[in-house]
Amino acid sequence: MDKPDVINHQRTLLHKIWEEHLVCEATGEQPLIYVDLHLVHEVTSPQAFAGLRAANRRVRRPERTVATVDHNIPTEPRGTPINDPIAVRQIQALQQNCTEFGIPLFDMDSSDQGIVHVIGPELGLTQPGMTIVCGDSHTTTHGAFGALAFGIGTSEVEHVLATQCLGQRKPKNMLIAVSGSLPEGVGAKDLALGVIRQIGTDGANGHVIEYAGTAITALSMEGRMTLCNMSIEAGAKAAMMAPDDTTFAYVKDRRFAPRGREWDESVERWRMLPSDPGAKYDTVAQISGSSMAPFVTWGTNPGMVVRVDESVPEISDLKMDRDAATRMLEYMDLKPGTKMEDICVDRVFIGSCTNSRIEDLRAAARVARGYRVAGTVRAIVVPGSQAVKRAAEQEGLHEIFKNSGFEWRESGCSMCLGMNPDILQPGERCASTSNRNFEGRQGRGGRTHLVSPVMAAAAAIAGHFTDVRNWRFQ
Amino acid sequence: MFAIGVFSESRILDMQPFRTHTGKVAPLYRDNVDTDQIIPKQFLKRIERTGFGEFLFFDWRRSPDGRPDLSFVLNDHRYDSASILVTGKNFGCGSSREHAVWALLDFGFRAIIAPSFADIFANNCVKNGVLTVTLGEHQVAEIVGHANSTPDYEITVDLEKCMIQDKRRISEHFHIDEFTRHCLLEGLDNIGLTLEHEPQITAFEARRSRTSTARDPEWR
Ligand code: SF4
Numbered sequence: 083m084d085k086p087d088v089i090n091h092q093r094t095l096l097h098k099i100w101e102e103h104l105v106c107e108a109t110g111e112q113p114l115i116y117v118d119l120h121l122v123h124e125v126t127s128p129q130a131f132a133g134l135r136a137a138n139r140r141v142r143r144p145e146r147t148v149a150t151v152d153h154n155i156p157t158e159p160r161g162t163p164i165n166d167p168i169a170v171r172q173i174q175a176l177q178q179n180c181t182e183f184g185i186p187l188f189d190m191d192s193s194d195q196g197i198v199h200v201i202g203p204e205l206g207l208t209q210p211g212m213t214i215v216c217g218d219s220h221t222t223t224h225g226a227f228g229a230l231a232f233g234i235g236t237s238e239v240e241h242v243l244a245t246q247c248l249g250q251r252k253p254k255n256m257l258i259a260v261s262g263s264l265p266e267g268v269g270a271k272d273l274a275l276g277v278i279r280q281i282g283t284d285g286a287n288g289h290v291i292e293y294a295g296t297a298i299t300a301l302s303m304e305g306r307m308t309l310c311n312m313s314i315e316a317g318a319k320a321a322m323m324a325p326d327d328t329t330f331a332y333v334k335d336r337r338f339a340p341r342g343r344e345w346d347e348s349v350e351r352w353r354m355l356p357s358d359p360g361a362k363y364d365t366v367a368q369i370s371g372s373s374m375a376p377f378v379t380w381g382t383n384p385g386m387v388v389r390v391d392e393s394v395p396e397i398s399d400l401k402m403d404r405d406a407a408t409r410m411l412e413y414m415d416l417k418p419g420t421k422m423e424d425i426c427v428d429r430v431f432i433g434s435c436t437n438s439r440i441e442d443l444r445a446a447a448r449v450a451r452g453y454r455v456a457g458t459v460r461a462i463v464v465p466g467s468q469a470v471k472r473a474a475e476q477e478g479l480h481e482i483f484k485n486s487g488f489e490w491r492e493s494g495c496s497m498c499l500g501m502n503p504d505i506l507q508p509g510e511r512c513a514s515t516s517n518r519n520f521e522g523r524q525g526r527g528g529r530t531h532l533v534s535p536v537m538a539a540a541a542a543i544a545g546h547f548t549d550v551r552n553w554r555f556q
Numbered sequence: 557m558f559a560i561g562v563f564s565e566s567r568i569l570d571m572q573p574f575r576t577h578t579g580k581v582a583p584l585y586r587d588n589v590d591t592d593q594i595i596p597k598q599f600l601k602r603i604e605r606t607g608f609g610e611f612l613f614f615d616w617r618r619s620p621d622g623r624p625d626l627s628f629v630l631n632d633h634r635y636d637s638a639s640i641l642v643t644g645k646n647f648g649c650g651s652s653r654e655h656a657v658w659a660l661l662d663f664g665f666r667a668i669i670a671p672s673f674a675d676i677f678a679n680n681c682v683k684n685g686v687l688t689v690t691l692g693e694h695q696v697a698e699i700v701g702h703a704n705s706t707p708d709y710e711i712t713v714d715l716e717k718c719m720i721q722d723k724r725r726i727s728e729h730f731h732i733d734e735f736t737r738h739c740l741l742e743g744l745d746n747i748g749l750t751l752e753h754e755p756q757i758t759a760f761e762a763r764r765s766r767t768s769t770a771r772d773p774e775w776r
Contacts (some may be wrong), residue, residue: 102768105753105756106752106753106756106760107758107759110734110738111749112733112734112735114750114753114756114757116757116760116761116764119769119773125600125601125653125656126652126653128603129604129605130604130652132603132604132605137747139747141758143772145772145775146772146773147771148773154601166601168601168602169601171601171603172601172603175603186775208774211770212770216654217652217654218651219650219651219652219676227557233652233674233676234652234679235603235652235653235654235679235680235683236654236655236680237654237680237683237684237746238679238680238683240747241746241747241750244747244750244751245747245750245751245757246757247750247757249735249746249749249750251735252732262571281647283588283649284588284645284646284649284672287646287674287675288675317646317649317674317675319675338774339774342769344771348691348770351768351770383588383590385588402587403587406586406587419752421689458625499592499597499651501597501598501600502599502726508620518590518592518650518651520590520592520593520650521592521593521615522592522596523597524591524755526596526615526620527620539636551615
């Protein structure tokens with residue numbers, strides 16, 4: 083350990099987890115970090131397994147590796163044949179790889195299948211203090227539990243499969259302090275969009291964000307996951323927050339959570355994780371929670387955010403290249419000065435690893451109850467996992483959605499990235515609870531506006547964006 | 557059904573060392589170019605590392621009816637066989653898909669110059685022998701200017717000296733972390749390197765199971 087750490091022994095959450103997982107630091111090499119949990123899905127893993135096979139390597143710790151199918155699979159009732167032969171090939175490759183290398187797989191027909199970032203926490207696999215990786219950028223989600231969790235590429239997937247370790251440069255630490263509390267009708271998704279609006283899509287590059295402050299501790303685990311999930315859209319390597327009683331209550335009694343005496347010991351250990359008072363960060367940003375509002379994106383990256391009661395910005399007001407702004411507006415078919423509330427939508431998507439958990443569905447259903455989806459809109463609800471789907475059905479949320487004219491689907495990534503049949507047609511405009519509004523993300527020529535689940539439900543019913551703060555609940 | 561298990565060709569792109577490279581420069585001067593643009597999702601279903609080049613920037617290179625969009629820089633014959641891409645800030649943001657790097661490499665790019673890169677993308681580049689050169693906004697704009705106006709504009713990227721140079725005007729030092737540089741220069745197999753630390757990994761696991769309550773998940 084180098085001297086400054088000894089003198090200044092106040093450590094952040096990140097530093098504590100980092101030090102706990104440091105395997106070795108050989109001269110001239112990057113520090114080697116141990117990986118507690120490695121999540122795997124069908125799209126970013128086939129080439130990694132092929133690499134292992136070619137080099138005659140095995141998976142070092144198959145029991146710390148967990149796989150599921152989520153990106154490619156249809157959300158039609160299970161058993162519906164998959165028409166895309168290449169998707170079938172990828173799903174079968176994962177099945178075969180898991181069998182061959184002894185990795186547990188939550189397959190299509192599993193009652194625990196779901197989006198990889200939904201099932202990790204839900205099964206209690208995700209726990210405070212862990213290091214978690216996945217060949218998927220939204221792995222940042224798991225940081226909500228006070229874990230160090232980040233996305234990796236396929237070569238690194240192969241590296242972790244073979245060694246259970248990863249060479250890593252020590253990232254910088256950024257504190258985002260969110261003061262006050264979120265106003266009524268404003269949720270974690272709005273906060274996530276508000277943060278990106280403030281710091282920019284590269285505002286956290288090279289950093290691990292730690293969120294703190296009253297507005298953060300007040301969030302539920304679902305809300306915390308939404309916020310950490312979206313932090314990759316601000317360029318963050320990872321995002322985390324201190325584990326507390328809310329965290330422990332969520333983890334307790336889940337399938338893979340510690341039990342009995344081990345539970346007590348674990349909680350005791352987890353209580354040591356929060357950053358020490360006075361610990362230093364490389365970068366600090368202040369956000370006012372009470373200044374947040376329901377947000378809508380208007381452009382083709384998640385930083386292009388306005389309040390729902392604002393208008394599409396004038397090009398001269400944007401801190402970006404004129405040509406790029408013009409291109410964006412053309413792609414989105416929007417004119418500066420148009421009120422956001424006057425923009426009509428064709429499709430609504432409630433789902434994705436950002437907003438497909440039970441609390442998201444409850445909030446959306448509360449808006450939808452007693453109303454009908456506008457005749458011009460096609461709206462789908464895609465639960466994040468089979469467990470979320472079951473829970474929602476037990477509460478009767480599916481009936482509320484179906485009675486209102488929403489389609490109720492099987493779990494998966496679905497229209498978040500449209501690798502399955504759920505895609506936008508060229509020119510279609512979508513209010514989406516997902517995380518990326520990139521050109522073509524939901525289908526070539528499709529126009530995506532990112533919003534919270536309540537804003538999406540309200541848009542489905544009104545047929546255009548509308549300020550959910552004025553909603554008349556039935 | 558498909559024959560799964562014939563994967564041997566997928567390691568064709570074994571990492572080539574990167575020392576010095578001279579090549580034609582193509583300018584794609586946009587900020588925040590995301591990996592969804594670099595390789596759209598409909599091409600992620602392949603299970604090999606090869607063959608992604610023809611789909612690089614697919615939605616920008618081709619109009620919806622499949623014909624090449626001639627206004628897009630990579631369809632401009634002046635930039636045929638370019639092997640260095642110069643672009644805007646935060647290049648490679650978004651999805652972690654390494655397919656983006658495989659597509660760039662397969663298309664012929666060995667180096668990318670930008671004011672900044674998204675972290676996962678930059679990591680993925682190193683693993684595939686693609687060099688990311690980070691330069692100031694000013695210098696990037698200058699290179700873009702030359703690439704736009706000078707026919708067959710070429711740059712030499714010298715990783716041994718950490719310099720980029722053209723024939724006349726430009727001669728810039730760039731910064732890169734020492735380990736990344738070493739990996740690229742030697743074309744190192746990172747997995748092999750880590751496996752040499754096997755005793756430390758085993759010792760770590762043993763120590764941790766004694767001193768911590770963190771346990772393996774129990775698969776029941
Ligand atoms: S829901 Fe979307 S962002 Fe999340 S893992 Fe699936 S594709 Fe990625």
